[in-house]
Amino acid sequence: MQPSKGRPRRDGAGQESPVEPLDGVGPVPADEAGRLRYDDPWYDALASGWGESVGAGVPDPAVVPSARREGETGVAAADVYLEVQRSEAFQEVRRRYRRFVVPGFVAFFAWYVGYVVAATTAPELMARPVAGAVNVALVAGLGQFLSTFLFTWAYARHARLRRDRAALELRWDTQELTRGVNGGVS
Amino acid sequence: MTDEHQTLALLLFSGFVAVTLAITTWVSRNRRGSAEEFYAGGRLFSPMENGFAIAGDYMSAASFLGVTGLIALFGYDGLLYVVGFLVAWLVVLFLVAELVRNCGRFTLADVVAARMRERPVRIAAGTSSVTVSVLYLVAQMVGAGSLVALLLGGTSEAARDWTVIGVGALMVIYVSLGGMRATTWIQIVKAVLLLGGTIALTVLVLMRFHGDLDRLLLTAAERSGHGQAFLAPGLKYGGDWTARFDFISLGLALVLGTAGLPHILSRFYTVPTARAARRSVVWAVGLIGGFYLMTIVLGFGAAAVVGPDAVRGSNAAGNTAVPLLALDLGGGAGSTGGTVLFAIVAAVAFATILAVVAGITLASSASVAHDLYASLRRPRGKPRSEVAVARVAAVGVGVVAIALGLLARDLNVAFLVGLAFAVAASANLPVLLYSLFWSRFTTRGAVWAVYGGLVPALVLVVLSPVVSGSPDSLFPSVDFRYFPLQNPGLVSIPLGFLAGWLGTVTSAEVPDEARHAETEVRSLTGAGAA
Numbered sequence: 186m187q188p189s190k191g192r193p194r195r196d197g198a199g200q201e202s203p204v205e206p207l208d209g210v211g212p213v214p215a216d217e218a219g220r221l222r223y224d225d226p227w228y229d230a231l232a233s234g235w236g237e238s239v240g241a242g243v244p245d246p247a248v249v250p251s252a253r254r255e256g257e258t259g260v261a262a263a264d265v266y267l268e269v270q271r272s273e274a275f276q277e278v279r280r281r282y283r284r285f286v287v288p289g290f291v292a293f294f295a296w297y298v299g300y301v302v303a304a305t306t307a308p309e310l311m312a313r314p315v316a317g318a319v320n321v322a323l324v325a326g327l328g329q330f331l332s333t334f335l336f337t338w339a340y341a342r343h344a345r346l347r348r349d350r351a352a353l354e355l356r357w358d359t360q361e362l363t364r365g366v367n368g369g370v371s
Numbered sequence: 372m373t374d375e376h377q378t379l380a381l382l383l384f385s386g387f388v389a390v391t392l393a394i395t396t397w398v399s400r401n402r403r404g405s406a407e408e409f410y411a412g413g414r415l416f417s418p419m420e421n422g423f424a425i426a427g428d429y430m431s432a433a434s435f436l437g438v439t440g441l442i443a444l445f446g447y448d449g450l451l452y453v454v455g456f457l458v459a460w461l462v463v464l465f466l467v468a469e470l471v472r473n474c475g476r477f478t479l480a481d482v483v484a485a486r487m488r489e490r491p492v493r494i495a496a497g498t499s500s501v502t503v504s505v506l507y508l509v510a511q512m513v514g515a516g517s518l519v520a521l522l523l524g525g526t527s528e529a530a531r532d533w534t535v536i537g538v539g540a541l542m543v544i545y546v547s548l549g550g551m552r553a554t555t556w557i558q559i560v561k562a563v564l565l566l567g568g569t570i571a572l573t574v575l576v577l578m579r580f581h582g583d584l585d586r587l588l589l590t591a592a593e594r595s596g597h598g599q600a601f602l603a604p605g606l607k608y609g610g611d612w613t614a615r616f617d618f619i620s621l622g623l624a625l626v627l628g629t630a631g632l633p634h635i636l637s638r639f640y641t642v643p644t645a646r647a648a649r650r651s652v653v654w655a656v657g658l659i660g661g662f663y664l665m666t667i668v669l670g671f672g673a674a675a676v677v678g679p680d681a682v683r684g685s686n687a688a689g690n691t692a693v694p695l696l697a698l699d700l701g702g703g704a705g706s707t708g709g710t711v712l713f714a715i716v717a718a719v720a721f722a723t724i725l726a727v728v729a730g731i732t733l734a735s736s737a738s739v740a741h742d743l744y745a746s747l748r749r750p751r752g753k754p755r756s757e758v759a760v761a762r763v764a765a766v767g768v769g770v771v772a773i774a775l776g777l778l779a780r781d782l783n784v785a786f787l788v789g790l791a792f793a794v795a796a797s798a799n800l801p802v803l804l805y806s807l808f809w810s811r812f813t814t815r816g817a818v819w820a821v822y823g824g825l826v827p828a829l830v831l832v833v834l835s836p837v838v839s840g841s842p843d844s845l846f847p848s849v850d851f852r853y854f855p856l857q858n859p860g861l862v863s864i865p866l867g868f869l870a871g872w873l874g875t876v877t878s879a880e881v882p883d884e885a886r887h888a889e890t891e892v893r894s895l896t897g898a899g900a901a
Binding site for chain 1: 447450451454455457458460461462464465466469585588589592599600602603604605608615618619622623626646649650652653656657660663664884885886888889891892893895896897898899
């Protein structure tokens with residue numbers, strides 16, 4: 186890693202550009218990070234809307250132990266990961282990931298299994314007409330498509346707004362710590 | 372099918388082969404020959420490129436031809452397949468894509484081996500990955516053989532065999548010369564072609580019905596001879612309880628298997644970061660979802676325009692529904708428009724098979740070289756460059772797939788694909804999820820999870836009606852059928868999870884807290900990612 190980015194800067198998601206040369210996202214001021222626009226149309230079309238309070242953002246980065254200090258105490262690389270794992274900032278990232286993913290997985294999996302079981306065991310219910318040629322089965326099938334798109338959008342949005350910045354800072358801090366352990370060069 | 376069709380289709384297909392060979396040569400002109408380059412294309416693809424490549428890797432001829440045919444013949448029951456294929460991507464997106472990108476380097480085994488004793492875990496995960504890939508490959512080869520027989524009129528055995536051999540030889544050239552970079556570009560080109568062809572046909576179907584979807588559905592139901600029942604589930608899977616459980620089993624395998632397919636996992640290593648991996652999945656979900664929505668229109672369109680009887684008359688499994696639809700939409704047999712559209716559809720289907728086959732061959736050669744060879748070679752043997760081994764492995768996998776493809780040419784393609792998904796879901800997914808999320812998981816648990824899913828899945832297939840005891844099975848004359856379902860997923864997927872848990876709680880090994888911490892921190896933050 187180049188020394189020039191040895192210390193993580195903390196001014197927003199535009200930070201990723203040095204390591205993601207193909208992303209094409211220039212540095213963005215911190216106050217804009219919450220409504221950051223990405224360069225693909227999928228995001229542009231969907232990046233408004235529901236649920237998350239924008240900018241409720243990132244846990245206090247100061248909770249991560251200072252990289253320099255830990256580097257100088259010379260802990261083993263394995264301990265670095267244990268320490269980061271126990272840090273409040275990491276616990277917060279993990280909590281946010283799991284709080285979204287676990288209920289989300291349960292929801293879409295139950296909805297899918299319910300759909301398959303209903304289609305195989307209750308054809309009379311599925312054949313009930315709704316409007317014109319459209320019956321319950323077609324509505325449910327298209328509903329699966331729609332819910333998949335919605336879950337995808339919600340996950341991407343949640344990750345982008347609630348995890349990415351914190352995870353990136355943790356990444357730099359962790360790499361800084363392991364670099365300190367390995368004698369300052371890598 | 373007339374000579375005109377054949378000539379034009381062959382011309383278009385040769386064009387595709389020429390373009391892809393040119394890409395392969397151009398891409399490999401100044402490659403550095405590193406493992407990073409060969410397996411992961413230098414990890415520098417953009418999310419959009421990777422999203423198209425994932426879609427190209429995933430949308431196989433089985434969905435383009437097989438699923439539309441199923442919808443044309445059985446109406447709604449064909450649609451059930453499509454839903455499973457799409458919803459599976461949520462499992463990939465939520466639980467696998469980012470974490471695997473952060474933890475691994477080239478293969479599934481990388482993720483597991485980071486926490487465990489490397490050798491047994493690599494051998495187990497490598498074996499199951501190669502098994503899944505070969506099953507999937509055989510399905511594509513068989514598909515290629517029957518496709519050429521159906522579309523180019525050459526129903527002779529020789530034409531089929533030479534197609535299988537030709538497809539196999541081409542893919543070995545692509546993969547061993549061009550590695551991941553060439554494979555990716557071939558998949559991108561194929562995805563664009565396939566989506567373009569599908570969009571054109573969908574627009575033509577909708578124009579035929581003046582944009583009135585209701586009338587499309589009603590006409591399809593009417594021509595099917597089943598009336599409203601055509602638009603509701605039950606025509607194919609509604610019979611006895613065995614058929615119903617069989618479908619539930621297939622549904623589970625489809626939705627859980629995608630996250631364990633080696634060629635899908637390896638695509639996430641071609642982008643620089645986890646965020647890019649996530650965004651490629653978002654692209655892929657958009658493309659794949661759009662594609663499957665259009666295949667539904669095409670399936671019902673084929674039922675309404677061509678009619679199930681004509682479809683069944685051409686191919687009992689319905690695989691020619693889309694080409695027949697194209698012929699009709701272009702103006703009917705003998706017209707220029709019909710000939711051109713038919714030839715385009717045939718060429719697109721070939722391109723689809725080639726691209727999918729290249730992706731799987733690359734992934735399995737990575738498993739052989741990076742996991743199996745690295746673990747099994749004699750410690751004092753001369754170390755070879757891993758990439759050289761991978762090239763040889765690609766040739767070896769290609770030869771095995773060609774041989775099996777020739778042997779298995781009468782098996783049903785959709786069944787083989789369903790089987791590959793079931794094995795992936797039983798052997799690969801449990802070990803992957805346990806390694807990523809369970810702190811107490813041990814080496815024995817990992818090994819048991821792989822074999823505990825792999826072995827039951829394969830044994831249950833051997834004991835199923837697919838292999839013996841029914842007129843359609845592989846060996847109709849003998850009967851050792853002890854398992855009623857065609858798809859083993861309903862039993863073998865829970866067994867894989869159970870075996871992993873059992874192996875972990877019975878092992879004396881103390882789980883390594885520090886290495887779990889490393890996996891967890893790396894998977895969620897990307898620290899130290901390759």
